[in-house]
Amino acid sequence: MRVVIAEDAVLLREGLVRLLADEGHEVTAAVSDPLGLVEAVAEDRPDVCIVDVRMPPSFTDEGLRAAIEIRTRWPGTPVLVLSQYVEERYATELLSGDTRGVGYLLKDRVADVREFLDALGRVAGGGTALDPEVVGQLLARATHRPHDELTPREREVLALMAEGMSNAGIASRLVVTEGAVEKHISSIFTKLGLQPTEEAHRRVLAVLTYLEGR
Amino acid sequence: MTLPPPPAAVRTPNPVLLALRAPFEARTWRETFHLLFNLPVGIATFTVLVTGFALGFGLLITLIGIPILIATLYVSRAMGTIERMRARLLLDLDVPAPYRQDPPRDRWWRPYASRLTDPATWTEVAYLLLMLPIGIFTFTVVFTAWVLGISLLFLPAYAWALPNPVHVVDAWVQITLDAHPTAVLVGAPGSRWVIDTPIEFVLVTLIGAAIILLTPWIVRGLAMANRYLVRGMLGSDLVRRVQTLTETRAAAVDLAAEDRRRIERDLHDGVQQRLVALAMDLGRAKDKMDTDPDRAKELVAGAHEEAKLAITEVRDLARGIHPAVLTDRGLDAALSALAARSTVPVTVGVDVSARPPASVEAAAYFVVSEALANVVKHARATTAGVTVRRVDDRLTVQVQDDGVGGATVVEGSGLAGLRDRVRALDGELHLLSPDGGPTVLMAEIPCAS
Numbered sequence: 001m002r003v004v005i006a007e008d009a010v011l012l013r014e015g016l017v018r019l020l021a022d023e024g025h026e027v028t029a030a031v032s033d034p035l036g037l038v039e040a041v042a043e044d045r046p047d048v049c050i051v052d053v054r055m056p057p058s059f060t061d062e063g064l065r066a067a068i069e070i071r072t073r074w075p076g077t078p079v080l081v082l083s084q085y086v087e088e089r090y091a092t093e094l095l096s097g098d099t100r101g102v103g104y105l106l107k108d109r110v111a112d113v114r115e116f117l118d119a120l121g122r123v124a125g126g127g128t129a130l131d132p133e134v135v136g137q138l139l140a141r142a143t144h145r146p147h148d149e150l151t152p153r154e155r156e157v158l159a160l161m162a163e164g165m166s167n168a169g170i171a172s173r174l175v176v177t178e179g180a181v182e183k184h185i186s187s188i189f190t191k192l193g194l195q196p197t198e199e200a201h202r203r204v205l206a207v208l209t210y211l212e213g214r
Numbered sequence: 215m216t217l218p219p220p221p222a223a224v225r226t227p228n229p230v231l232l233a234l235r236a237p238f239e240a241r242t243w244r245e246t247f248h249l250l251f252n253l254p255v256g257i258a259t260f261t262v263l264v265t266g267f268a269l270g271f272g273l274l275i276t277l278i279g280i281p282i283l284i285a286t287l288y289v290s291r292a293m294g295t296i297e298r299m300r301a302r303l304l305l306d307l308d309v310p311a312p313y314r315q316d317p318p319r320d321r322w323w324r325p326y327a328s329r330l331t332d333p334a335t336w337t338e339v340a341y342l343l344l345m346l347p348i349g350i351f352t353f354t355v356v357f358t359a360w361v362l363g364i365s366l367l368f369l370p371a372y373a374w375a376l377p378n379p380v381h382v383v384d385a386w387v388q389i390t391l392d393a394h395p396t397a398v399l400v401g402a403p404g405s406r407w408v409i410d411t412p413i414e415f416v417l418v419t420l421i422g423a424a425i426i427l428l429t430p431w432i433v434r435g436l437a438m439a440n441r442y443l444v445r446g447m448l449g450s451d452l453v454r455r456v457q458t459l460t461e462t463r464a465a466a467v468d469l470a471a472e473d474r475r476r477i478e479r480d481l482h483d484g485v486q487q488r489l490v491a492l493a494m495d496l497g498r499a500k501d502k503m504d505t506d507p508d509r510a511k512e513l514v515a516g517a518h519e520e521a522k523l524a525i526t527e528v529r530d531l532a533r534g535i536h537p538a539v540l541t542d543r544g545l546d547a548a549l550s551a552l553a554a555r556s557t558v559p560v561t562v563g564v565d566v567s568a569r570p571p572a573s574v575e576a577a578a579y580f581v582v583s584e585a586l587a588n589v590v591k592h593a594r595a596t597t598a599g600v601t602v603r604r605v606d607d608r609l610t611v612q613v614q615d616d617g618v619g620g621a622t623v624v625e626g627s628g629l630a631g632l633r634d635r636v637r638a639l640d641g642e643l644h645l646l647s648p649d650g651g652p653t654v655l656m657a658e659i660p661c662a663s
Contacts, residue, residue, distance in 0.1 A: 060542045084529065087539040088554060089547035108525045111518070137554035 001124055004046040005030040006037035006063060007082070008055045016050060016110070023117060032056070034066035041070050041077065048124035052107075053083040053090065064090055076100065078123045082107045088137045091130065092212065099205045103129035103164070118169070128164030128204040135162040138211040149191055157184040162207045236430035241306075245437035246360065248304035249352040252440070255300075256349030259293050259342040262286075284326050287335060294338040294448055297345075301444045305437060309449030315461070341447035348443070352436050359429040366422025370415045458637075465634035472631065473535075480531050488524040492517050540579050544569050545602055548579055556586045558615070559597050566604040570661035577635050578602060578611045581643070581657045584628045585613035593617025593653060604661070611657040619651030632657070 003025050007013040010032075017027050029040035033056050041049060049070065053063040067079045078101030081094060086106050094104055103123035109131065110116050119129035139159060150158065153174075160170045167185070171178045189196045194206045236242055266286030273279035291313070301307045312334040316325040329335055499513035540548035546564040553560035569575065582600050589598045595617030603610050623629045623645055633643040641659035 054538070060538075085533065085538050087543070087547060087551050089539060089543050089550065106529075108522060108529070111522050111525065137551060140554045140556070 001025045001048065001121075002044065002046045003027050003120075004037065004040045004044060004049045006032070006034065006040075006049065006055065006066070007052040008032040009052070012052075012107070012110070019110075019113065019117075034062045037063075037066050038069060038073075041074065045074070046077075048078040048080060048101075048120060050080050050082060050120070053081060061090070064094065067094065071098070071102075076126075078126065079103070080105065080120055080123045080129065082110070086131045086134045086137075088134055091134045095128075095130075095205075095208060099128045099164075099208070101126045101128075104134065105129060105131045106133060119164075122164060122166075122169075127166070130163045130204070130208075132159065132163055135159050135211075138162065138208070150188060154184050154188050154191075157181060158188055158207065161185065161188075161203060162211065164204050233427055237426050239430070242430045242433055244304045244306075245433050246356055248300065249356045249433060249436050249440065251300070251304075252345060252349035253353035254349070255297070256345035256347070260346035262293070263290060263339060263342055266290075287326075287329055290335070290339050290342060291329075293342055297342070297444070298448055301441070301448070305441055305444070307441050307444055309445055312449050337447045341443065344443075344447075348440075352440070355436065356429075356433060359425060359432055363422050363425035363429055366418050367426060369418050369422065462634070462637040462640075466638035469631055469634045469638070477531065477535065480527075480534075484527045485524050485531070488520050488527065492520040492524065495520065536576065537579065540575055541572070545575055545578060548575075549582055549600055549602065552579070552583055552586060553600060556590060556598070558586075558590055558593075558595055560586060560600060561597070562600045564600075564602045566602060566609070568604070570604065570609050570659075574609055574639060574659050574661040577639055577641070577659055578609060578657065580635060581611050581632050581655070582613055584632050585655045588621065588628065589613070589615045589617060589653075592621065593619075593651070595651075595653075607660055607662050609659045609661050611659070612654065613656075614652055614654040617651050617653055618649075619647045619653050620649045621645060621647035621653050621655075629655075 001020075003020055005013060005016050005020075005027060007016065007030070013030050013032065017030050020027050028044040028046055029036070031037050031040055037049065037051060040046075049067070051063045051067045053061055055062040055066075063083075064081060067081050070077050070079060075098070079094075080103035081090075082105055083090065084107055086104065091104050095102055101123055103119055105116070105119060109119070122129050136159070139155070139162075156174060157170060160173060165173065167178050167181045171181045174181070186196060188194075189206075192210055194210060197203050197206065263286065266282060266289065270279045270283035270286055273282060295311065298309050298311065301309060314328060314332045314334070317328050319325060495513045495517040499510040499517065502510040502513065537548050537551070539551055545566055546562075549562050549564060553562045570578070582602075586598065586600075589595050593615045595615035598613065598615040601610075601612045621629070623633060623643075629643075629645065636643045636657045636659060639659050641657055644656045644658075645653075646656075647653040
């Protein structure tokens with residue numbers, strides 16, 4: 001996998017480069033500002049970019065804006081955004097339009113190497129990876145709505161679905177069979193009145209739209 | 215002191231209508247009563263204060279004078295307070311009390327000494343003493359004007375019933391009845407005007423009407439002068455402003471120090487402990503690496519968990535100092551995130567067209583943050599609502615819940631910290647929390663941008 005990294009903190013940038021190299025990925029560019037990122041994407045056309053939200057010059061949301069720009073200029077380029085904080089609002093901005101090949105994770109998740117690499121792989125493969133904390137915020141927002149009728153297990157499945165996990169991923173996380181997961185999912189879709197769909201990213205979009213709707 | 219907002223559009227009413235309406239307006243009569251009451255009030259204040267001070271100073275040598283003087287000062291404050299209240303009720307004039315705040319009672323005499331040397335005390339005493347001559351003047355003028363006007367206006371109606379002669383007003387104006395249905399109007403002593411023809415009666419009635427129409431303006435002028443006096447002698451915007459600024463500045467400094475202490479505590483007790491534990495686990499793992507690789511693996515796994523917890527703690531701590539999303543996306547986004555993290559369902563409504571200054575946004579954010587934390591901790595509420603609105607250059611933040619109420623601002627508590635934070639920005643924090651609920655916390659912060 002060819003990866004471009006944009007991260008201004010040297011320690012984390014170098015750490016990511018080593019981590020990905022260990023896994024046999026090729027880091028084509030590791031830059032420290034949004035301009036460098038856009039240039040690197042234009043030149044290398046990577047399989048996925050890892051982008052920090054806070055970067056120079058103003059250290060607010062440059063990375064997020066660069067990520068959105070990349071996705072408008074080269075549609076379909078997978079982007080995994082890392083942030084010191086995850087906020088539902090950023091997620092909404094990032095996911096508006098197309099949830100294919102988009103990830104938004106708390107920087108801390110890098111510490112769980114295996115899960116981080118899974119998420120990166122999912123995004124590079126056109127899937128979605130949404131931080132559990134964002135999903136938690138969305139779920140909390142929607143507490144007083146009909147998904148209260150969901151069973152605790154179904155709520156867990158709903159959260160993992162919103163994070164962008166595949167049926168297989170959910171099954172292994174909850175230590176159940178894929179068949180059981182499928183049953184839960186169809187029950188959730190029925191209870192929430194959503195259109196069932198096979199495609200993973202459409203499914204994420206449906207769940208997010210449902211959770212977002214106020 | 216806050217000035218009422220100017221009316222949106224001032225209509226120019228017909229001046230004739232205005233003049234005809236003036237004698238019947240509530241305002242005219244409130245002011246009239248105020249000016250009439252000046253006399254009894256003046257008599258009371260003058261008597262009490264002169265007696266009190268005379269006794270107090272006279273007996274100072276015997277030490278009994280001291281409590282008498284102190285009591286007199288307290289009475290004078292009470293009278294000043296009543297006077298401000300009277301001005302608020304009858305003159306529509308809101309003058310805040312100008313006194314210095316009482317110092318702490320570390321010595322018993324401190325508050326008394328402070329009151330004794332407070333200039334506001336003495337201008338107030340001067341006002342209360344002046345009230346007597348002022349009262350005599352305003353009472354005489356206003357009483358004479360109204361009584362003369364009314365009695366002349368209705369003279370034809372009762373002239374027949376007057377005894378002969380009768381003194382209606384005083385030496386300058388006498389109305390006397392001469393024989394039958396006639397009246398005599400006497401000007402300066404000696405010059406008599408016998409009113410006995412219908413035309414003269416009409417004339418007198420017209421004079422009465424003119425006086426009645428004129429009197430409201432006399433009343434208004436006197437009331438205006440009275441207002442200046444109250445504002446100048448019973449209140450002092452400058453003193454109050456300086457005092458408020460001094461207090462809020464001290465509170466803001468205290469608050470900043472308190473925040474630093476809290477951050478230091480959190481760093482020490484939380485993150486540092488975790489990092490120490492982490493370093494210990496790693497150190498032990500290093501030792502065991504060769505001899506007991508399985509145990510080493512366990513220790514590294516433990517260290518990994520500790521490290522992740524430390525990261526989370528640092529993140530939460532940083533968010534508590536200043537939430538990044540507030541800077542990047544403003545109140546709506548930051549408050550939505552806050553609400554989402556709350557365990558009690560919260561609805562958020564933010565209506566802020568232009569973003570307020572960063573300091574105001576931060577204060578509003580922390581008001582909501584603390585309020586929601588309290589809702590979760592104490593209110594036993596099932597829902598809460600957050601409303602933020604900006605009207606002109608004021609930001610209003612309101613947090614309400616359907617809980618059990620009974621919240622109070624205790625010194626040193628989170629709410630007191632909020633109050634100081636809001637006051638440091640010239641704002642106000644209001645808490646309404648009757649026992650049994652609901653609780654409403656409201657902050658109003660000016661934001662000139």
